[in-house]
Every structure is written in C-alpha cells, then in structure tokens.
Amino acid sequence: MDFTIPERTQIICEMMDEFVKKELFPLDSIGLGSTDWAATEKELGKKREMVKKMELWAPNHPKEFGGMGLKLMEHAYVSEVLGQSSLGHYVFGCQAPDAGNIEILHQYGTDEQKEKYLKPLVEGKIRSCFSMTEVDMPGSNPTMLETTAVKDGDDYVINGHKWYSSSADGAKFAIVMAVTNPENSRYLQASMILVPSDTEGFNLVRNIPVMGHAGAGYFSHGEILYQNVRVPQKNILGGEGQGFVMAQDRLGPGRIHHCMRWLGICNRAFDMMCKRAVGRTIAPGKKLADKEVIQSWIAECAADIHAARLMVIHAGWKIDQVGASAARKEISMIKYVVANTLQKVLDTAIQLHGGLGMSSDTVLCGFWAHERGARIYDGADEVHKVSVAKQILKAYRME
C-alpha cells in the first residue's frame, strides 16, 4: 500500500502548477467565452512557446515525436494540474480530441499519414476532430449509427450527419466513425476513417451553441454534414469493422486523464470556496467561514473530491497492473462518480459565492455551464451505471 507520488512527477507538476496559475488563470475567460479565435490562437500560441522552451510540451506524447513520453499515471497527475485552467491542456499540447487522435494515428497510421498528420499534430501546428456522435442516434447505443462509408472503386464514399465533433472548426482533418460492414454483428460494423476537412462534401454546418455559446476554433463543437465525401480506402485507420473496439481502447486510459482534468477543476473551485469563505464578511467581525453550514459544505466537498481522486488513481493503477480491459468496471465507475462530484462542487462553489458566482467575473459559472456535459458525453451516467452493474452481476448469475 503506497500513495506516494514519485518525485519526478511531483517536480513536473509543481513547475506546471506555477505556470498554470501565473500565465493561464488570468486568461481563463478566453477558454470559456472565446469568440474571436484568430486573436485567441495568437495569444495562446505565445504561451505554447513558453511551454516548449520549458520542455514541458506534449507531456503524454511519445518522445520520438517531441513529447515528454510520460506514463499513464504520470500524465494523470499532470492532467489534474493542467485541468485547473480551461486552457491548460491546450497550452501544454495534450488537449482532446487531438490527444486521442494522436494515439490512433500512432498505432494505426501509415508512414505517410504519420508524416502528414501525426507529426504536425503533436507539434501543435494543426488541429483535428473526432466525429462519432450523431444527431438522430443515441450516443449510448453504438449499434445505431447512420453514417455509412461505402466502397466505390479505390475510395470510400461517406454520408452522414454528425454533431458534437469538438474543435471541428479549423481542424485539418476528422477521424470519422462510419458503418462499413453492416452485415457484421453489432459491434463490428463501423470503422474509423481519416477525412481531411478540405475534402469536398465535408460541410461544417455550424458551431453548436452550447449553453448559449457557439464558441470558435478549438473552443467549439461542430455539426458536420458528410455529403458524398470521397476519400481513398487507405484512409481507414485500423481494420475494417474495428471502429468500436478502437473507440473503447481510446476511452480507457484517456478516461483517467479526463477525470483528473475534472478533478483539477474541482480543486480550483474548492480553493476558491475556501478563499471566499475566509475573505467574505457577512456581519461585523463574522466571516462566511465561521458559519457551520458553510463548514459542512467545505467538509463534504473535501471528502467528495478526495474520494473521487482516490478512485481515479486506483483505476489508473489497475490499468497499469492488468490492462484497460480488465479494469473496465473501474473505468466506468469513475466516469459517473467524478462527473457528479464535479457538478456538485461547482454548484456549491457558486452558491457560496452568491451573486459573484453567477457572474463571469470568476471562472465558476463558465465551468458550471460547460461541464454540465460531463454527465452526458462519453456515455451518460445511466449508461455507465448499467455497465458497472452488469459486470458485477455477471459473476453472480453464473453461480
């Protein structure tokens, strides 16, 4: 039994923490409200240069491509630190969805694709998106995908209607999930195909206004119509019909980093709560922090964050021990636990801040609005609960 964080990881985290607090906290409103992407990109580009000079760029990506090559659990702690700011992952070159796409290209890409897409992606010169969720189909049911990729000569011809393709605006390419093998059994019908965004028929309809913000560039969620989009068959990534398996693989370790990013937000909100509590006078000589109701909120949030964090760390450790597949239960569990902890902590932090919490003068309401999606995307709470229960009950059914 050992909860010690290795010294090297600690040092990296401390360096990043200092940078995030000093350089990114003042800019956080950008991430949560950016509309002029050109200006934003330029400003964040300067920070990226600073990060590269500090040799903290792309912590999770392979050294051969210019990353730091951190292992699963090392990057977990890094992700928690970066998650404190809405800009952290982007500025340090380990942002979703590019991070996941890089993994796929690394594992399945041809040399040509690696040269053309993977390299500049790791370097932060281009961006990409991942196009799976469909407007009319439930994200929770992977067998109900309407987008198709039909072979025609040497090409695939893709048709479909996707949305919540995050960061599609300005992306160089999309990895599209499409049904290539409708004759297969339900989990083996779809494939991942690389589609450059300048291909004819790739139509970014709009940036979906989420909580009233359409956003722009990296900070946006695209609705895309694929209309007779023609790409060479070699653009397939991994084998035919392997799309879901690959999507699952992508989610496992990625979930650890994702959840640690959420915990970074929790930590920041919690820190703000405590500062506000000791700073806010509510009656002569009496601070908010003196009230037992406020104290109980702080004690409950502290426990919730602590518990959620231990679960994520444990899940990461288990992946390291037995692999993502054998840790599937733990990976599902942290999804609903951390997402709900995040919502509760942000809600409490806003309540504690009163009117200030409602205003964009702090980051709280931005996080609260945008991260409401945490309980929905990548499998809603309900989907993961059913999944966890089925895994548990399977053993009992066999008795």
Added chain:
Amino acid sequence: MDFTIPERTQIICEMMDEFVKKELFPLDSIGLGSTDWAATEKELGKKREMVKKMELWAPNHPKEFGGMGLKLMEHAYVSEVLGQSSLGHYVFGCQAPDAGNIEILHQYGTDEQKEKYLKPLVEGKIRSCFSMTEVDMPGSNPTMLETTAVKDGDDYVINGHKWYSSSADGAKFAIVMAVTNPENSRYLQASMILVPSDTEGFNLVRNIPVMGHAGAGYFSHGEILYQNVRVPQKNILGGEGQGFVMAQDRLGPGRIHHCMRWLGICNRAFDMMCKRAVGRTIAPGKKLADKEVIQSWIAECAADIHAARLMVIHAGWKIDQVGASAARKEISMIKYVVANTLQKVLDTAIQLHGGLGMSSDTVLCGFWAHERGARIYDGADEVHKVSVAKQILKAYRME
C-alpha cells in the same frame, strides 16, 4: 377544502397559454441570448401590441392605469402560464422589476411621480430598475448597506456601488436603496429614493456577464456607480428609514408570482421531458420512455413540481387570509423549495435530452444557466431556511 381554479381565471390562462405557445416559444432564444436590444425590443413590441389588443395587458396592474386588476391568486396562475416562456412577463407587461416598482409608486408616489413615471411604466413605454444589492456587501444582511443618501439643502446626495440592478440598461429611472438614517436601529436606516437615470453621477458601469452573457436592455443586470448623485428630497418613496419594510412588503405577494413563474418553467421542461421520452428511439422498437430509470425521473419530477405548486398556492391563499406578514414562514419556505425544484427539474430534463439538452437548440440550457440564480437572489436558500427555522423555534423557546 377546495382546489378549484375559478372559471374566469381559467379562461384568461387558456387564452394566454395559447398565445405564449404560439407567439413566444419560437422567440425564446431572444430572451436567453439577446445582445441586440434595439432589434429585440422592436420585435417584442409587436407582440405587446397583440396582447394589448386582446386586452390581456398588465394583468396584475390596477385597472385605472390600464391593467387588468387581477387579484393575487388570479395573477399567480397567470404568472405560471407566462413563465413558460422567458418572454412571457415582458410581453404581457407584468415583468420584474417594473412590476414591483409600479406597486411602490402606486402606494407611495406623488401625483407628479405617478404621472411622470407610473403611467408610462404601466403602459410599457419606459422601463425602470431596482437598485439594492451591493458589490461588497452580503445581500443577506440588510444592515450592511454602504450606499448613503445624505441631505444637502433640498436634495439627497447619493454615493454607492450597486450591482445586479436588473434591466438598468435603458431604464428611465432607478429606485435606489440607500442609508439615510445611520443613527436608527438596524432595520430602519435605509430609504428608497427615485433616481432618474440621466442624473449626473448615475454611471452604469457595465452589464454584468452572467454565465457568460452580458445581455442587453431589458435582459441584463447592471452594475451602477452612484457618484454624488443629487436628487430632490421629494424623490423619497415612503417614509425615511422605511426602505426595508417596503422591500419586505414588496417581496411577499411578489414571491407568489415569482415562484409561479418558476413553476411555469418547470412545467415546460417537464413537458419537453415527456415528449422527448416518448419520441426518442434508443434501440429498435424501444423508446427512452420505456426505461424504468427514465420513468422514475418523470415520476419524481412530477411529484416535486406538484408539491411545490401546492405550497405556492397555499402560501398565496394564506396571504389572502391573514396578510403577508403572518404568512412570512410560508413565503420564505416556497423560495427554497421552488428554486431547488426548478434546478432539479431542469437538470433532469437536460440529462434526459443528452447532447441536445446541452445545446441552445432547446430552451433548457438557457433556463438552467440563468435560473441557477434562483437559489441565490432575493435571499439565498440558507438565509430563508434560517428564517423559517427561527420562526418555528420562536414558539418553542417561549414555552
């Protein structure tokens, strides 16, 4: 024991309901995201004209000034209907904060003030704001007000820093709460003073960005610096030091209408939940509505809304029977009950809608973001709970 809604009220409600659904639902994104107030005002102005022609204008205001003169409980049901749209109260001429200001002017205004401000206010020709909450002071503690109004010759000279003065942008005047009698006991120090917004020293610093939206015109929340604002002493409304008493009076019956507006939102969100549940296919031949988890959400929301609604109706009835002062406990109680019901119902509705719920393609996320304030303004949950408990415990302490 009788829960029947009088026939006349029912008829009015049905007429309004039809109008709200047909004319206002399609425009709802305006209320939740308006930035070009000039255009918005024009468009909504047309709807106001329709309402006036239908003789449904200003339902809660006195007939002598052009309103319908509805009684407390009649307007309660009306408010529930109008609340379904974010534009309802504005388009029917019974929107806060003008409604409250009209009551104050009606009761305390001079003939000159009534002619100059009250009349055009009821007619919808001008707008106003109510300026009480201060940036640095807890809204929950009325004895901690820093804004002062000092007599100087025939005038008051006002200095202070207010925020969340809703709809200040474009308002013709503000009713300002300021300390006029610091020597008095704590609840008798402040007064309400009418301040035209074109008075020198009245500085609208900004529209506060709430959940990322600064809004505009009626749909905004102003931060106002009062810098040596000079108004005649006759601009006082009610007696010196009577500000809090009047503010309390304002809140009592107003709370009923406010809570019914929230219940209107609940009803709409609930209706959307049910429609989505029966409409959304999640697997071949299986609808969202077929899942027991979804059913339990619907059953719980139905019960919560029903319970909250009965409490509001009962509180209104009690005000009618014994007056707002004797119904103080009930008036406090519905604040936290309905505000929390509202948040829960909206949260559930979003979860049920999945990605669509996060997008501004429905009204859900707009309501969810903006109405988060429900648990904060006009006394946070915690403040009202303490108030209710103290009233209950007082009787026991005396035993």
Added chain:
Amino acid sequence: MDFTIPERTQIICEMMDEFVKKELFPLDSIGLGSTDWAATEKELGKKREMVKKMELWAPNHPKEFGGMGLKLMEHAYVSEVLGQSSLGHYVFGCQAPDAGNIEILHQYGTDEQKEKYLKPLVEGKIRSCFSMTEVDMPGSNPTMLETTAVKDGDDYVINGHKWYSSSADGAKFAIVMAVTNPENSRYLQASMILVPSDTEGFNLVRNIPVMGHAGAGYFSHGEILYQNVRVPQKNILGGEGQGFVMAQDRLGPGRIHHCMRWLGICNRAFDMMCKRAVGRTIAPGKKLADKEVIQSWIAECAADIHAARLMVIHAGWKIDQVGASAARKEISMIKYVVANTLQKVLDTAIQLHGGLGMSSDTVLCGFWAHERGARIYDGADEVHKVSVAKQILKAYRME
C-alpha cells in the same frame, strides 16, 4: 381555492389530539415493543372504553354500525391526529387491517357475515387480518400469486403460503386472496375469501420478527400456511376474479388515511426535534437550536412535511371530486412522497437527538425501525413511480 378545515372536523381533531397526547403518548412503548399481548390488550381496552364514552369511537365507520360516519377528508385529518401515537388508530377503533376489511364486508358481505363478523369487528370485539402477500412471490406483481382456491363440492379448498398478514395473531378471521380463476386474464384471476382462523389447515406459523421484534397480538405480522383449508363457497366476498379490483378499491381512499397517519408521526417527530433543539445545551449559553445546521434541518423537514401534507389533502379532495380511479396518479404519488418524507424526518429527528434518539427512551427509534417498511409495503417506491410515469406518458404516447 380554500384550505380551511371545517369547524366540526377541527373540534373533533382537537378532542382527539388532547386524548392522544394525554392518554396514549405515555403508553407508546407498548405499540412499538409489545410482547405480552394479553396485558396490552387489557390496558388498551380501558382506553377504548374512554373513547367510546366520548363518542369518538370508529370515526370512519358507518353510523349504523356504531361508528361516527366521517367522510373521507374528515377522517383524513382524524387519522393525522391519531397517527401521532402508535396506538391511536387501535384505541379509536379505526385500525388497519380491520378498517379495510370492514369496508369490504360492508360492501360485499352477506347479512349473516355482517352479523357474525362485521358487527363485532366495528365494535372492537374481534380482530381480523388480510392475507395477500406471499413469501415467494413479488408483492409488486399481482399476477404472480401462488395461493389457490379450488372448488370442491360446495366448498373452496385453499392452499398457499402467505406472510405479512398483519395482526393475524389472535384474529378471528382472515380475508384471503387466492387464485380461483387461473384461466382468466391476469387481473381477473384472484378472489377474496373469508376464512375463519379456527378452520382446519389455517396454520399461523409464526409472527415474523420485523427489525428483531416478533411482536404479539394486534402488533404482529403473521406468516400463514394454508393447507387444504376448506370453507363454503359463500365465503367469497364480491364476485369471482374480482379480488384485485377490490384490493385496488380498498387502497385508494385508504391510502389517504394511511398517509395522514404517517404525517401524524412526522408531526410528532418534528415537534420532538424542536423541543430538543431549544432544550439541549451544547455549550454554556448555547442551545442546539442556535446552530444553523440544525436550523436548516428544521426548515427542510418543515417544508417536506408541509408539501407532503398538501399533496395528500389534494389527493383526497380529488377523490371526492372525480373518484378514486381518476385520481390514481395522485394516489400513487403520495405513497412514495410521504413514505420518504417519513423516513427522512425520523432520520433527522434521531440524528438531532443523538444517543437519546437511538434509545427506546423516545418513540423515535421505534417508529424509525418499524416504519422503514413504509417504502416497501402496499407497493414499493419503485412500483408506484413506474405507475405514475406510465399514466403521465400514456397521454404523450397517444399524441
């Protein structure tokens, strides 16, 4: 809209309230822990005599049989008052399951049955039980009943295994739910049959220890084996296959009284909370009631009880207006709302009382342990939620 309680009802309630507090509160430990039923019955018998002398006996039963003949809503308020003590309904002659059995006998009994069973039942001279729930079958699914009643000559021969036949110990007869028509559609297979408890083959196996208490006499829950129990066919109550319809009918108005009984317990626990809060010193000069955490508990419980109570009253009113069948949704809703309110209020009251709350020195822990069943019997929370949701969604599905 009118929440006034009629004066006559008020007077009756006040008389009963005084009696309950003075005569029954001191004896409450009997109801929650009785093991020597003979002694208990004698002691409670004296109180029953007092009630009869006050002409408050059998408030809900027909005047012709010696009751007060109160209407649905009148008895609702009475039930709330009596519910404050675990002995109230028994001492006033309106206890379950006799009350429901009386209704059935009244409506469906032959003259002979009325003379032999109904009369002494109303008079409190005998007791009865209702035998529906089965050990191996889910109470939530009425089509899965294993007890059968097979015609043989002029008799029915009954075989089955029932439990939770409350008050079977010492009961003169049982009304047994048994399948008489297995060939019918699922809701028309069972009938109600009157079975004297001295019939051969009627075997009371044991009083089920509930939360460690087997109880005795009226305060017990029987497990009964029906082994070739032979009764005349005329012992059927109502038509063949009508059992479920009759059981449903029995539940409707009965639910109102049941829920009001639970609210009586809530009221008592709440009153105890308030008394404890103002009486308990936690530091020199500081009472429990001075703590905001405690105040928030009181405010939340007050609101929950108030809301639940309004829902029950409304459901009762609706039954009076449109009948139990059309008020089915409301009748289901109050089941889970009030049962959960009850559990929460008792839990809070115990927490507030600390060690004292755990001890049987107060009634709290007795209620808490025994009324845990409230969320289970007569349809678990989950069953009623599904039922409510289905009724709501039916309208949407037809659109």
Added chain:
Amino acid sequence: MDFTIPERTQIICEMMDEFVKKELFPLDSIGLGSTDWAATEKELGKKREMVKKMELWAPNHPKEFGGMGLKLMEHAYVSEVLGQSSLGHYVFGCQAPDAGNIEILHQYGTDEQKEKYLKPLVEGKIRSCFSMTEVDMPGSNPTMLETTAVKDGDDYVINGHKWYSSSADGAKFAIVMAVTNPENSRYLQASMILVPSDTEGFNLVRNIPVMGHAGAGYFSHGEILYQNVRVPQKNILGGEGQGFVMAQDRLGPGRIHHCMRWLGICNRAFDMMCKRAVGRTIAPGKKLADKEVIQSWIAECAADIHAARLMVIHAGWKIDQVGASAARKEISMIKYVVANTLQKVLDTAIQLHGGLGMSSDTVLCGFWAHERGARIYDGADEVHKVSVAKQILKAYRME
C-alpha cells in the same frame, strides 16, 4: 502508487473469511438479538476456542500477551473481514471496547494492573467497558463533563451519570472519564480512571434499550450511576488531566479498524443485494437484476463502498507515514463518509429485499437498526464535518 495487499495479510484474511462465513454467519442473529447472554457466551466461547487453535486469536494485540501483533494496516483488512458478521470481532478477540482498553492498559497500566486486567482481557477471560458519554451532556463537547473524581486521602471518589458504556453488563472493570482538574484549561480537565465493577457505588442502572433491544452481556449498552465510588489514586491511567488526549489517541488508529468493520458490513449487504437480484423472479423469465433501476442501485452502492474503502486505506497509510495527529483531517473525514455509506447501502439492500429485508430472517434489518448509531457515536457527522472544515480553513485564514 501501489494498492497491493501484502500476501501474508491476504492469507490471514482468506482464512478468517472462510471461518466467518462458515461458522459465524449462521449465528448472526445472536449478535443482533441476544437476550440470554449466558447461553450466547457459551456458544461463542466454542468458536473462540476454534479461533485460538487456528492461531488467529487477538490479531491486533501484542504477541507478548498472546495476540498476533498485526500492524495497523494489516488489522485494517482483518477488521473488514471480521466485520461481515456481528460476531466477528468478539469471536476473534479484538472487539471494542476491550481492544481500546487493552491499548490504554498496555501503554499506561502498572505491572500489577497489567497482570490483573490486561492479561485476562487479551485472553478473553474477562470483559471491560469504557465509560465516557454522559446522559445530560453533549458527547460532542468534551469540556462539558459532569462526572468528577475528587481526591480524598489516597483515593479518588467518583460521582457521575454515564450511559452508552457499551458491554458494561458483566464487565470486570470500567475505564471512567472523570474531571479531576476543573481548574485546568478545557481540554486538560479530565482523567481516565480504572474502576472495578464490583466497587461499591458502581451501579449499572440498566441496559439501555436501543432500537427496542436492551440486549445482554457483551451485546448491550449500559447506563451507569457512579455514586461515591472510591478507588485508589494509583488507578489513574496516564497523567492527571490527560484523559482527552488519551481518548483522542485511542480514536485515531481505532477509527481505521472501526471503519473497516463497517465496510465489512457493507460488503456483506452488497453481496446479499447481488444474490437477491439475480435470484428473485419478478415476472416470468425476468429477474430483479434485469431492471435498470436495480442496476443503478448496485452501481451506486459499488462506487460508494469502493470510494469509502479507498479513503479508509489512504487514511491508514497516512497514519503510518506521518502519525495520527497529522492525519487528523483524514481520520475525521472517514467517520462521516463511511457511516453514511453504511446507512445508504443497508437502506438500499433492505429496499431491494422488500418484505424479507424488513424481517429478521436476514441480518440486514438488524444491522440497519443497530448501526444507525454509526452517524452519532464517536462524534456525530456534524461534529466531524466542522472539524474537517476548520482544519482546512485554518491554512486559508493564515494567508
């Protein structure tokens, strides 16, 4: 980062687990309902002999006195295994309150006291109790203790009224917390004094009926009147005025074992839930386990138990690293987290079992009733939350 349980610990746990399930589960009703202590003691004595023969006796106690000498975290896992049965700790000789008393005697006892009390206590030949909580004083405020020990000649004369002195019935001695130094500052007024139970003036008034069960012998909670109880001054344990410091020390590592015991109960209840879910038919061909509502309960309980367990393990690890004093926050936190998890899991398990869950045919309701105290004793939830918050906020206040 390492969550591996050492192999030796695993082996011990597996041996104990087998024993607990085979030998103790069938007897569990004794622990939760024992009234005839003589018979119970005899039966459990046989099991104790078996344990001794297996050399698994007194796992947490020093080897020199016949225990296994397990370290903090080793005994943590053991405690989880034993906690599955209400008899586990008793049968394995590591039961509260003797375990804590043994630690105190070991550290502070004279050679004579060790010989006379410590040795037979470890051997299970005698029992003891710990007498701190007072009837009229809040357990949460250690400065409000009314029991006094006044020096008189070579003796202390003790007067006071204690309750919840667990297992006092039949105990050979009590360790009594009494004020010896009222002149000292608030946390240095009380001392621990060893009082043989046959001393004159030591009056066990009763076994307090908890949830209706007075229990007997080891399974009871005593109310004790100390009336001029005279013991030699050398019976003091530790220094004068050190009582609270020693009580705190006693709580730290003990809390880990206590919480693991609760988690043992959670594990058992969870296992029962899963078995019931897959075993219970609710409709032809449909099991309880097939319902998504049930699945979500299982997923939530699994996550709650897992999170709580990780927190306890982490707290134990931290004690090992930095000592109990520096881990005070974590030790407080697990108290309210695990106690609430326990209540929730038991509540869910009962609901899932329906009527069976209410009956003493399973252990669920016994645990549910008796362990309600978990949120109360050793510091109520609220006390620990305030403590945690104050520790967290202290750092912020000093900024």
